[in-house]
Structure formats: structure tokens, C-alpha cells
Amino acid sequence: MRGSAILATAVLIIWALVYSITQLLVTPALPMLPTVGIGVLLSVGVVLGYPSAMRGPRGAMRIGGRPRRSGIPGALPGDQSSIRDLAGRSVPLRKGLTPDAARRTCELLRPMITGDAISITDTENILAYVGPGSDHHRDGEPMYTSAAPRAISRGKTQVVSDAAGLSCREPNCELTGAVIAPLRIGTRIVGSLGVYQTQAQMPPKQLVEDMASMLSMHLEMADLDREKQLATHARLDALRAQINPHFLFNILNTIASKARTRPEEARELLLRLSEFFRYAVRQEGHFAEFAQEYFFVRTYISLEQARFDDRLQVRYDIDPQVLTSRVPVLTIQPLVENAVKHGIAAKPDGGTVRLKARVDPLTRTTTIRVSDDGVGIDPQVLSQLFSSNGGTGGEGPVGAGVEHAGVGLRNISERLDSLFGDRYDLSISTPKSGGTVVELTVPLR
Known part of the structure; x- marks a missing residue:
């Protein structure tokens, strides 16, 4: 006022x-x-x-008396909120310690901290250098000073106040001081953050360490993301590998039996079998249109019906809006396979498998329901399917008869965890009328 x-x-x-x-x-x-x-x-x-x-006047606050930052002697007013500003921004190193990410991070940090030059290195080379001295401190080349390797080897921040302490290999280097802090992923040192001076005031050691800690946190999150992606890819590969060899042998036997009496039907089955494995092996990424997964399921069903004849009936109830939505690949077919193998195949008179899919525009979810009127799942097996070792051993109904189903369902569940976190739902139930119902709800994509 x-x-x-x-x-x-x-x-x-x-x-x-x-x-x-x-x-x-x-x-x-x-x-x-x-x-x-x-x-x-x-x-x-x-x-x-x-x-x-x-x-x-411009620069007056940098030349005259400076308010001190609490806990950090000599901190400048602009530095006081630097850590808070960095925490609220998207840091390029969140994608990993790469040359491009390092350069963009240096350009982001330079206006936020007192210092003439900013450098980020790995344990051997300069990944990015921005500021005076870039003519010989070049990206991708070994570190020119001895101070940065000391910070990495000792795991401690190095404060250098003269050119002799920097020990730059370039005789005419204009750098006169630096604060260099190590970057870590957990306890492992992966690089360094350096703030170099020619004329500007030396930044507070604590400020550079705080910056390095913030960048280390982003590197740890990038490392966790990478491990999570690898685990998700591994689970997808496991699902591909779980295509039951007995299914392949049975289909090949069916084709062989029809080769003499029904050669055209045998040829058609061979084409469908090749389409089935081509989709399972070559599908890239973690998501596909429901229409593609639906075609994959129908190909699988056509092969099984050639083997079971009239013992296997299938009913489809698909909302046309679902066809263009994207769902996790190789998720629906294993659910249908479980219904056929463990529900219908074990029933002397056979039965019916139903596949139902709906889109809810209000909750923006896709719901997929696979049900059968087969023999159902033993309650003991149902209670152990998602436990740490349920369905993978034991005696009686928990043994090999449902091992494949249990492992497959847990793989699907773990992969959905990686893709959606807690934003999905996978439930299994055994209605009083018999059979098994598996219902999956995933976010609409």
C-alpha cells in the first residue's frame, strides 16, 4: 500500500x-x-x-551488503530459493545421466546459482560444460582439472579458491576457483556437479551440495524407472515364453490328423497358427488396440475349437467403442486360455467361454470380463493364486494342474502393476452356478 x-x-x-x-x-x-x-x-x-x-540500479544487490541465508553463510538472495525452484521444475537428468540431459541441466542451473560456468561429468569425462573455458573444457572429453576427479574418487565436495588448486591442464585457463560436489545413485558415485569462477563470487559449499543432492535424487528416480521398465519387459517376455508347449503339440497333432481327410482345413489351421505366433513374438511395445488383441484371441479360439470340436463354445459381447481403445498386449489371451484349459478341458461335456468388453466414458476405464461354466477353481487355489508361492508347487489342487494358470495370472498382475500402479483392478471369483469369472479393469487409453 x-x-x-x-x-x-x-x-x-x-x-x-x-x-x-x-x-x-x-x-x-x-x-x-x-x-x-x-x-x-x-x-x-x-x-x-x-x-x-x-x-x-542493476547489480546493486550483488555488490552491496547481502542478507545472509539462514544456515548458509554468504548466500545471495537469488540463491535462497534456488533449491526450491529446482525442486519444482522438471529436471532433464530425470531421464538419466546422458550428455543431452546434462547440457540442458547445466543451462537450467546456470541462472539459478552464482557462478560463471557449470559442469556435469560422469566418472571419467565431461558430459556438459557451459560458460567461460568451454574452448578446452569440451563435452565428451576427459576432465581437464584435477579437482573434479578428486571429488569423485574421495566422494567429498572439493572447494578450490585458486587456479593452482584447480590444476587445469590448459595454461591460460581463466578459471580461478570452483566448488565441485559428487553425484550419487544410492551409495555409488556416478559423476560430479561443478560450479566454476572467473570473477564472480564463490558460491556457498552447502548450496552446491544441496544442488548435487537434488540432482542425485533425480538420477536415482531415473535408475528406478529404468529397472522398472526392464522388469516390465521381462514379464512380457515371460508371458510370450509361457505359450504352453502342450497347446502347440496338440494343435500340430490336430493338423496332422486332418492333413489326409481335410487338407484345406489343415492348411487353414497352419496359416492361423503362424498368425498366432507371429503376433505373440513380434508385437512391440506394451500396448495395442483392443481390436488387435481381439483378433489374436479369436485366432487362438479357432485353433482350440479345431481340437475340441463341439465341446468348446465361445460367446463374444464386445462394445464397438472398445475396439479402438488401447490395452496391455498379451493380457486377454492368457485369461481366455486359462478358461479353456482349466475350466472347459477338464469338463467331460465341455462348456462355454464368454468374453465381454465395455468402455465406461464416465470413469474412463475399459473393463474386460472372461467367464466360463467349467469346473471352477478350488477355493484353496483361489486364495493362493496371488500369494508369493501360490500355484507354483505343493500337492493336490495347488500342484502342477494349476501351476501354469497361477504363474500366468501373477505375471499379468505384476505387469499391470508396472504399467498402471494402483489404477487397475483384476479380480477372480467362482459363482455359485459354477465356473470361473476373471474381470480386468484398466484406465482408458
């Missing part, structure tokens, strides 16, 4: 002076239009210049 009152007073004084000079002191008095124009121009000049006048 005080600043606004000063500005308003200044504008009133300007208009009073303009009126007095143009209307009272000048003879004859100026016309109204020039008088108003002069007043407006002077008022605009005062309003625009007022913030700069209040701030004072």
Missing part, C-alpha cells in the same frame, strides 16, 4: 504542475488537447519507471 500511495501522489503532483504551467503561468494558456497529452506522457513515464526506481 505504501508504494501505491507514493505513486498516486507523484501522479497528482505531475498533473498539478502541468495545469499550473500550461493554464496559469503561460500566456495565452495552452489548448486543452496539448495539456492533456503532456500530462498523459509524463504520467506514463512515471508509472513505467517507478518499479526500476524502487529496485535501484
Whole structure:
């Protein structure tokens, strides 16, 4: 309010002076239009210049007395919020310690911290260097100073206040000091963050260490993301490998039996079998359109129906809106395979498998329901399917008869965890009428 009152007073004084000079002191008095124009121009000049006048000359806060940051002696006002600003931004190193990410991070940090040059290295080479000295501190080349390797080898921040301490291999290097802190992933040192000086004031050691800690946290998250992606790829490969060899042998036997009596049907089955394995092996990425997964399921069903004949019936209830939504690859077919192998195949008279899919635009989810009227799942098996060792051993109904189903369902569940976190739902139930119902709900993509 005080600043606004000063500005308003200044504008009133300007208009009073303009009126007095143009209307009272000048003879004859100026016309109204020039008088108003002069007043407006002077008022605009005062309003625009007022913030700069209040701030004072540029650089005044860097030369005069500096308020000290609590806990960090000598910290500059601009440094006080640097860590907070960095925490609230998307840091390029979040994608990993790469040359491109390092350069963009240096360019991000340079305005946020007092220092003439910023450098990020790995354990051997300079990944990025921005500022004076870039003519010989080049990206991709070995570190030119001995201070950065010391920070990495000792695992401690190095504060150097003279050129001799830096020990740059370039005799005419203009750098005169530096603060260099190691970057870590866990307890492993993976590089360094260096702030170098030619003329600017040396930044506080604690500030550079805080910056390095923040960057280390982003590197740890990038490392975790990479491990998570590798685990997700491994689970997808496991699902591909789980295509039951018995299924292949049974289909080949079926084709062989039809080769003499029904050669055209045998040829058609061979083509479908090749399409089945081509999709399972060559599908890239973790998501595919539901229409592609649906075609894959129908190919699988057509092969199984050639073996079971009338013992296997299938009913499809697919909302057309689902066809263009994207779902995790190789997720629906294993659920249908479990229904056929462990529900219908074990039932002497056979049965029916139903596949239902719906899109809910309100909750933005896709729901897939696979049900059968087969023999159902033993309650003991159902309670152990998602436990640490359920369905992978033991005696009776928990043994080899459901081992493949249990491992497959757990692989699907773990892969969905990696892809969606807690934003999906996978449930298994055994209705009183018999059979098994598996329902999967995933976010709409």
C-alpha cells in the first residue's frame, strides 16, 4: 500500500504542475488537447519507471551488503530459493545421466546459482560444460582439472579458491576457483556437479551440495524407472515364453490328423497358427488396440475349437467403442486360455467361454470380463493364486494342474502393476452356478 500511495501522489503532483504551467503561468494558456497529452506522457513515464526506481540500479544487490541465508553463510538472495525452484521444475537428468540431459541441466542451473560456468561429468569425462573455458573444457572429453576427479574418487565436495588448486591442464585457463560436489545413485558415485569462477563470487559449499543432492535424487528416480521398465519387459517376455508347449503339440497333432481327410482345413489351421505366433513374438511395445488383441484371441479360439470340436463354445459381447481403445498386449489371451484349459478341458461335456468388453466414458476405464461354466477353481487355489508361492508347487489342487494358470495370472498382475500402479483392478471369483469369472479393469487409453 505504501508504494501505491507514493505513486498516486507523484501522479497528482505531475498533473498539478502541468495545469499550473500550461493554464496559469503561460500566456495565452495552452489548448486543452496539448495539456492533456503532456500530462498523459509524463504520467506514463512515471508509472513505467517507478518499479526500476524502487529496485535501484542493476547489480546493486550483488555488490552491496547481502542478507545472509539462514544456515548458509554468504548466500545471495537469488540463491535462497534456488533449491526450491529446482525442486519444482522438471529436471532433464530425470531421464538419466546422458550428455543431452546434462547440457540442458547445466543451462537450467546456470541462472539459478552464482557462478560463471557449470559442469556435469560422469566418472571419467565431461558430459556438459557451459560458460567461460568451454574452448578446452569440451563435452565428451576427459576432465581437464584435477579437482573434479578428486571429488569423485574421495566422494567429498572439493572447494578450490585458486587456479593452482584447480590444476587445469590448459595454461591460460581463466578459471580461478570452483566448488565441485559428487553425484550419487544410492551409495555409488556416478559423476560430479561443478560450479566454476572467473570473477564472480564463490558460491556457498552447502548450496552446491544441496544442488548435487537434488540432482542425485533425480538420477536415482531415473535408475528406478529404468529397472522398472526392464522388469516390465521381462514379464512380457515371460508371458510370450509361457505359450504352453502342450497347446502347440496338440494343435500340430490336430493338423496332422486332418492333413489326409481335410487338407484345406489343415492348411487353414497352419496359416492361423503362424498368425498366432507371429503376433505373440513380434508385437512391440506394451500396448495395442483392443481390436488387435481381439483378433489374436479369436485366432487362438479357432485353433482350440479345431481340437475340441463341439465341446468348446465361445460367446463374444464386445462394445464397438472398445475396439479402438488401447490395452496391455498379451493380457486377454492368457485369461481366455486359462478358461479353456482349466475350466472347459477338464469338463467331460465341455462348456462355454464368454468374453465381454465395455468402455465406461464416465470413469474412463475399459473393463474386460472372461467367464466360463467349467469346473471352477478350488477355493484353496483361489486364495493362493496371488500369494508369493501360490500355484507354483505343493500337492493336490495347488500342484502342477494349476501351476501354469497361477504363474500366468501373477505375471499379468505384476505387469499391470508396472504399467498402471494402483489404477487397475483384476479380480477372480467362482459363482455359485459354477465356473470361473476373471474381470480386468484398466484406465482408458
